Amino acid sequence: MVTSMSDTQTSGTVFRSSLGSITLEGRAHHLSAWFVLALRLVIGFAFLYSGVEKVLGGFGAQGYLVNAAGQNGNPLEGMFLWMGQTQWFVDFVNVAVPWGEVAIGLGIIVGLLTRLAALFGALMMLLFYFGNWDLAHGPINSDFMYMLVFLSVAAFGAGRILGLDDYIEQYEVGGRPLIEKYPHLRYILG
Template sequence: MSDPSEQPNITATEINIRSTIGGITAEGRIHTLSVWFILALRLMMGIAFFQSGIEKVLSGSFDAAGYLQNAPPSNGSPAADLFVTMGQTPWFVEFVNVAVPWGEVLIGLGLIVGLLTRLAAFWGAFLMLLFYLGNWEIAHGYINGDFAYMLVFLSVAAFGAGRILGLDAYVEGYDVGGRPLIERYPWLRYLLG
């Protein structure tokens, strides 16, 4: 971005943004106050996931087998057969019984402190996709809370929300051999931010 015409147009209250994907360009203006709403989305999802996960961990009674075998077939999920197979596979149920509660705790913590935010948001979106398919309820349309939360997680990742009052900003700038960590290891952009 050495050409001044390529620099973002920043005013006191708005920022121009532009992106081209597959030959289609979208552009618009976002208000600088948007940073606070991006932070709020990150914290909201972090707290919600941390709370959900810690309740499961502390209760010690989380068992996914019944849900996997019964909920998706009873609600007509297109992935019902997959869920039933998962629920009838003992080693997989044991994995899920650990992965879901602790995954929610770790995703929540990552978002709350803004560390490995893109990685946490990816796994949060993945879990929400599974919940969307497992909780299949389309009586009022295909968009429900699980689908909306999946998009919130993806937005948190896309906005690089961990750089807003989060630890990712510090990790990215950590000096490694005279260069910021993120410049030395650019692949970390997929995990941080």
């Protein structure tokens, strides 16, 4: 897959991506950066708020893991049941979910390790999507939409818009910007 973005002065940013013989191309509006920033801040705040509520209010995942998936025809029912009946895993989830939401939310809000935070957020939302499995209104629900927002934040490199990732990428190491010296950091920054 080849993906490129180029700036043009008169018409905004051109996005182009090819996968096999199919090429998609689009032109972003000059206000797109504001909407990408808004997506980043809103999803970051939503996760931070949810995590803080869980940390302050107490959080226990066992009942959810054991019961939720078994009541709704979930294709991953067996996996959720195993998770809910495996004490070490329940203990892990009881810490990882609330504190993970706090860390993901903070990272996304300040634009720090944005792609990494967004990918973990998307993974959490994928698990919530299957945990809350319900096709009564079709296969697309809010968990699925949140997952897409996280993936959009990662794809657009939203941490470069008024975010710390932009400063980190430009930090000079040996006279070169960090992102040039260590190009693999593009997968977690941005």
